[in-house]
Amino acid sequence: MVLRELGVELPILPTTVIGSYPRPRWLRHIIRLYRAGRVDEKVLQESFDDAVYAVVREQEEAGVDIPSDGEMRRDEMVEYFAERIKGFKFYGPVRVWGNNFFNKPAVVSKLEYEKPIVVNEYLFLRKVSTRKVVKVTITGPYTITDWSYNEYYSSKEELAFELAKIINREIIELEKAGALFIQVDEPALTTHPDEMEWAVEAVNEVTRGVNIKLGLHVCYSNYELLSKYFDKLNFSQFALEFANRGFRDLEVLKRLGDKEIGFGVVDVHSRRIESVDEVVNALNKVFKYVDPERVYVNPDCGLKLLPREIARAKLEVMVRGVNIIREQLKRRGLEKIVMRG
């Protein structure tokens, strides 16, 4: 895959998020009221909009260059898409860990793309953000497949490819609406090593005919295995979690080739706020494997499970660390990059 310049200039080491951000307390309250039938859909939607204003502003004030809408409207990354694709059914929640559940969907009939799923989310985010580029996240076909029950298709592979076509249509709709940067989330991608070959093909299917920047986020996974497919995967960027693993496994980045890393520098599973020095040290480590021009900087994963003030503090530390390195790079004449896709 040869990367193309997309004509949008960004500061070197663009800072971004993976996607989710803690919902404001008041929004959680409104959602509870809505579920209890005490407020209507209009109030709920207005609250989602207001929450997007709040969290985008928060990211921008922290200094993030490429914000998301914090996935304010999404309860869960698979459930949200399954609810909006015809052919899924929900039988009830299943536990994921401890006392945490998700509504694991079941595919009970042929899947159909009925209408755009997150295009309106993108358009609203575009209106709210002051930044040149915003990020839209979409759950990838393999993860939706792996985290669903399959009652209809003859194989998991067949289901994944069907979903890939649907996600591809959605990405094309987003591109038409003006989106510049879409991140496909595939946390399950390396879960079954024996399925990797066709899983990679299915994930690539979502990129067919797309001409904007596409990133792939894979977290808490086997990066040694993933890195063997860096070249095959038609994505210009891999957003990976490294803080949680103590910045081990960086050697896999030698296989990146010309592609970029979305480098996870703060741990979203810890409430401890990293120091600026830790961020600076992490960046200096990654530069041993990847040139600064090919590094974007982000938290390890979505921030939604953290208390809001900690999420914000982590973003601030991340940006302060990046700014220190930017000063050093400026002296080498490196100030800007052009976004590539």
Added chain:
Amino acid sequence: MILRPIIFGSMPRSRRLARAISRYQSNKIDLEALEDTYRKDLRKFLEYVYTNNIHRSSDGMYRWDDLFNPLATYMSLEVDGLRRFYDNNFFYRQPIFNKPIYYEEPKISKTMINDMRAIGLGDKLERVSLTFPGPLTLIMNSLVDEGLYTSKIKVAEEYVDKVLIKELTYAYREGVRHVDLHEPEIVFSKLTPEILDLYRRVAENFGGNIWVIIYFGYNSENIQLLRKLSEEKRIIPVVDLVTTKPPVEKVIGDLRGLREYGIGLLNSRNTKMENLRELRSVIERFEKESRDTEYIYITHNTNLEFLPEKIAFRKIKLLSRLLS
């Protein structure tokens, strides 16, 4: 030959129980209210099991967060961050063996026995199984301080000696006759003579049946090793016929000669209801070709907790219909 339906492992945690746990953790209800909810769910499950003529079942493991907790806490261990439980979108807290196990009392069995008596099913103790992680699965999914233990097998030995034997001795005295050791790791790691010896030790210290429950795949070599041990001890292997769909004739061959064994036929990781006719034809092949076997236990392939609650109950019903 007799075919018997059995249930093992964890059932889905109900919304009611989840809410009660969360309310208890935020001090909104007291311990008594939480206990009451646990026991309501246990009673609902067991009544359903008995109504559907299930030969024996676990207690649904409603008090467990995962296969290792709360046991790890009872062993005075620390637990680390979340780890994926094999290839599932299900995570567990990893036990850390960085100090010797301290296990004061048989808490798992005491709790289960008290629960059974509290819900008026004390007379059914011999039909309910106690569940523990098998020694191999425990050590392969834990962090072990190499300064403290020279090898992982030492941890497994300590676990058997200090925890399992204490639990099993108490449980047997109180009337429990079945113990399930969950050993998915048998699919992935070599079953060494040391581990086999640990099963032997467990069996020698328990007068009832030790069920070794193997899921997430099939490992023919290890099953054959386990079979040899099962021939001499009251160890009943239960194997997963769903995940990797091992050839039926291969499984029959691996288990041939055993007096009793279990086969997991219902898929606990898919909501689709199985076709009874297809399942019956598989069972018939086992019946036909396992003439030395007295009992074949028919069950699901892994924990029912991987299903939504209502589907898990439907699968139990289906299991009952399969053999009715």
